[in-house]
Amino acid sequence: MSRQKFIDRERELEFLERAYSSDRAEFLVIYGRRRIGKTELLLHFARDKPHVYFLATERPYRDNLRELQRLLSEFLGDRLFGKVTFEDVDELLMAFAERIGDEKVILIIDEFPLLIEHHRPVLSLLQKAWDLKLSETRIMLILCGSSVSAMESEVLAYKSPLYGRRTGQWRLTEIPFFHIGEFLPGYTVENIVKVYGITGGIPAYLLQFDPKKGFDENVVENVLSKGAFLYEEAEFLLREELREPANYFAILQAIASGRSRFGEIVNSTGLDKSLVSKYLAVLQRLGIVEREVPVTATLKEASKRGLYSIADNYFAFWFRYVLPNKGYLEAGLAEEVWERSKSDFNAYMGSVFGKLIRIPEVFLRLTGFRFTKLGRWWRKGEEIDLLALNEMGRRALLIEVKWKELSEREARGILKDLERKAGLVGLEDWGKNYGLVAKSLEGKKELRAEGWLVWDLEDFKEKG
Structure with missing residues (x-):
């Protein structure tokens, strides 16, 4: 994200910082679709901490192993470590763990599915390294990947050799609206x-x-x-x-x-x-x-x-x-x-x-209505764009959403029809409020004075 400052990801950073502050070894799995910002998040988090960042590539497994060894050697400031012959990744990681001792070090292995693709035993070898040595240190090992299906089936699934080793995982999703x-x-x-x-x-x-x-x-x-x-x-x-x-x-x-x-x-x-x-x-x-x-x-x-x-x-x-x-x-x-x-x-x-x-965060920030269920409603050709239910308080908020510039008269017609449709939902003993969200809306003040709940893009500006 070179054009601008690092944006949001507050919850994700809190999760990573909490793991980093622990006194035990941490094994985290961070994954999500391509372009979602995983690498930027991890590099931002690690920027002021002792860390090694390794990006797996399409090159053969042995080439990737040598590159990882070079980066670990560079981190240790020991050229001899880079010349030792390691047969596999488990030997390399255990030797690195021996060298760092009790130091808190972050090791990020990005695009981990590429290593699996070129050398499936890497899963068992990593399990071995974790069980025998890494878990006894204060290392923070982070496996990161863009192939959601590979990360879920090969790393997180019950049949994976790594199952039960991770101390946390986070599937990165979109930046909040x-x-x-x-x-x-x-x-x-x-x-x-x-x-x-x-x-x-x-x-x-x-x-x-x-x-x-x-x-x-x-x-x-x-x-x-x-x-x-x-x-x-x-x-x-x-x-x-x-x-x-x-x-x-x-x-x-x-x-x-x-x-x-x-x-x-x-x-x-x-x-x-x-x-x-x-x-x-x-x-x-x-x-x-x-x-x-x-x-x-x-x-x-x-x-x-x-x-x-x-x-x-x-x-x-x-x-x-x-x-x-x-x-x-x-x-x-x-x-x-x-x-x-x-x-x-x-x-x-x-x-x-x-x-x-209907995104819970957006809905809650806009309306302030506490809900237990949120979604659309439809039946036999009738539809309500958004129905929010508070089952504990037996209250419902019914909302129509229009990407239109509405006059006060049009808004009243939509809200009156929403009252009619409420009778079809089957919430007879519930308290109900009726709302409308539009691109722009005339007469908001007058409508609100009568008890209708109405919002337009001006209200988004205030909530943002």
Whole structure:
């Protein structure tokens, strides 16, 4: 994140600092999708502490081993350590542990899945080194990886030789929404929300947007133009993470085109039901796809009434605007494609805005309503954008979310209809409040005076 200061990651840094302050050996697993900011986080954390940072590469295992030995030798200030012949990584790490004694040292092994890929025994060898020597020191060993599936199945899973050794783990997720404006000084709240609709909270993607340029110019130059970083990033990520990318592409295309039910996805892709079920489970685990059920659904209802959507904003945008227009974009017609897409993008932002308000942190900061359940509600063609339930106090907050500029008259109509829909939910004995979130809203003061709960992007500015 070279363009700006290190942004947020307060909870992650607290977790790492807490581990560092312990008197025992620590074995942490840090993982998350590419571009999420794992390396920047770890280097920021370790910058003022004794540490060794090693980045595994595609080179053969022995080459990686020699590079790790060189870095450890450099840290120790002992050229002879770098000339000793070590047969394997367990011998190297145990010798290093012997040399550092009781000193608190951080050893970061980044892109650990690449070592596994080139030499599967590295898992057992690392287990051996930990059990025999490292666990008796004050070392802080951090394994980091971008392949979520590899880190979960090879490092964290019950069958892994390393199972039971780790003292902590953290899956890095997106930068919280209210910190995104720090990447884009000078941008309005509306444009920040629109950028979020394209990049999500992925630091490397946010850094592609130049705050000195307008929103439209950034989209054309940095997302829709051939050769831009974000132009083919989705393809690159899917091909790297998944073994059968073509089938996953078909499923994501089906969802992006509006097919949200399991049967619709099966019919659209032509794939076997069992395969679609398996692929959807993988996409959910990776955080690319989500399955929603009505917030009041019973377990039995939840198994039948789920709707699938693309949870990751970058993938949602890419499959809706980049992939279907690839022929035009390859021909250099990015500006024309974007001009043609703007009206649909407004509709797309309606969905993005709704999901944004349903993020627990955003919802709580905006409304202050304490909830035990939060989500959408729908039944037989009727839908409520957001239903928050406080089951202990038997209170409910029902909210409609509109990416529109609403007059006071339009707002009243939406709120009155929300009262009607509340009768369909089945919360007869509950206390209820009704709310509306919009891009902009006339008559907020008057509506609030009457007991309605209303917010627009001006309120985001105050909460940020």
